[in-house]
Amino acid sequence: MTSTQQPQPLLPTRNDPASPLHYPAAQTCLLLMDFQNFIIEMCGPVGTAAVSQAKHMLDWAHKNDILVLHSIVDLGAPPASNSKRKDRLIALVDSLKKQPQAVAEHEDLAFNQHVTNDHIVLKTPGIISGLKARGAMELLAERGIKSLLICGLSTSGCVLRTVVPATDDGFVVSVIRDACADPKEGLHEVLMGEVLGSRAWVVGGEEFRREWEG
Template identity: 30%
Template sequence: MTSKLPNTALLVMDLQNGIVSRFADKPEALLPFRQAIEVARSRGIQIIYVRVAFREGYPEVSPNNKFFGAVTQRPQGMTESDEATQIHDSVKPQPGDVLVTKRRISAFAGSDLEVILRARGISKLVLTGISTSGVVLSTLREAADKDFELQVLSDACLDADPEVHNVLMEKVFPRQADVMTAGAWIESLNEA
């Protein structure tokens, strides 16, 4: 049974080679992402991949930015064409998916994400990504302020600090989003 959900988008955030590689010892961690993507695709839900990348020479990176200032000194490049910024093969975009490039932590910062969402009439976002305390938190806060309806797939979010992940999922995110596992989200689609 295929039902279109034209007002919904699944955001797959920062599942790019240079970030996914931090979890190389846990390949099973990407399974909930793959399941959510597969079901979203089969149900006609718009899939939007978000990556962080910069132009050659890093003109967007200020030395005053404590987090991104160090990017220009890393041996692994973070420009739009570098391998580190390409979406990981295990969740590779397909025709019809959208790729958004952001310049900061939030998926909205320095990107055209909001233009794409508004142009497509999308009002509901399902958030997944690496890391929970980075892109997911920043995007959730900004999306809530922009009045999007939000869901977060708890097991399709990863963080280097499991305690921070749990606090965000259990205490912070539920104030602005419905938090559920990828399996529970898939089940809710089947019930709709």
């Protein structure tokens, strides 16, 4: 008779304040960043795969009554007048305004006004970090959030730019590895393996959910 070997845990135990498992649902937030159709298309097949994994995380968050922030680019707002990329951003915004479906959040992940814990926060064009979306930090503070679960496109953009300041601000941060992607081949793996892991817990969505439920 053989016994089934249990997977080794990837996260510290619930007794450790550095672990996302230490914090209850009420102190946890799932941050879905930039899952707009034009960004998914830029990422190609890896972007589509990340959407699928982010959908699993969204369903799990809804089931556990976890706060969800949908952070997306607000194409109705002008970029900052002193932005180095202002002219390029204005041209991009003008082009995308003619393609409403392109700027919409993917239908599988779209903000749902009928779900109490779903919130949408908007970023001015040129702003990368999800924490810099209007009202994001205020809502996190109001709800007493201590632990952030990060899913987003792209890894070298909003994910990296959110993880670093979030850890500086004292959040426990978990990056859901397979719910992120990058259009530049190989860059996602390098960032996950060599950069983000020094600041945050980098773990697959299935593994995270299994350890949370365990």
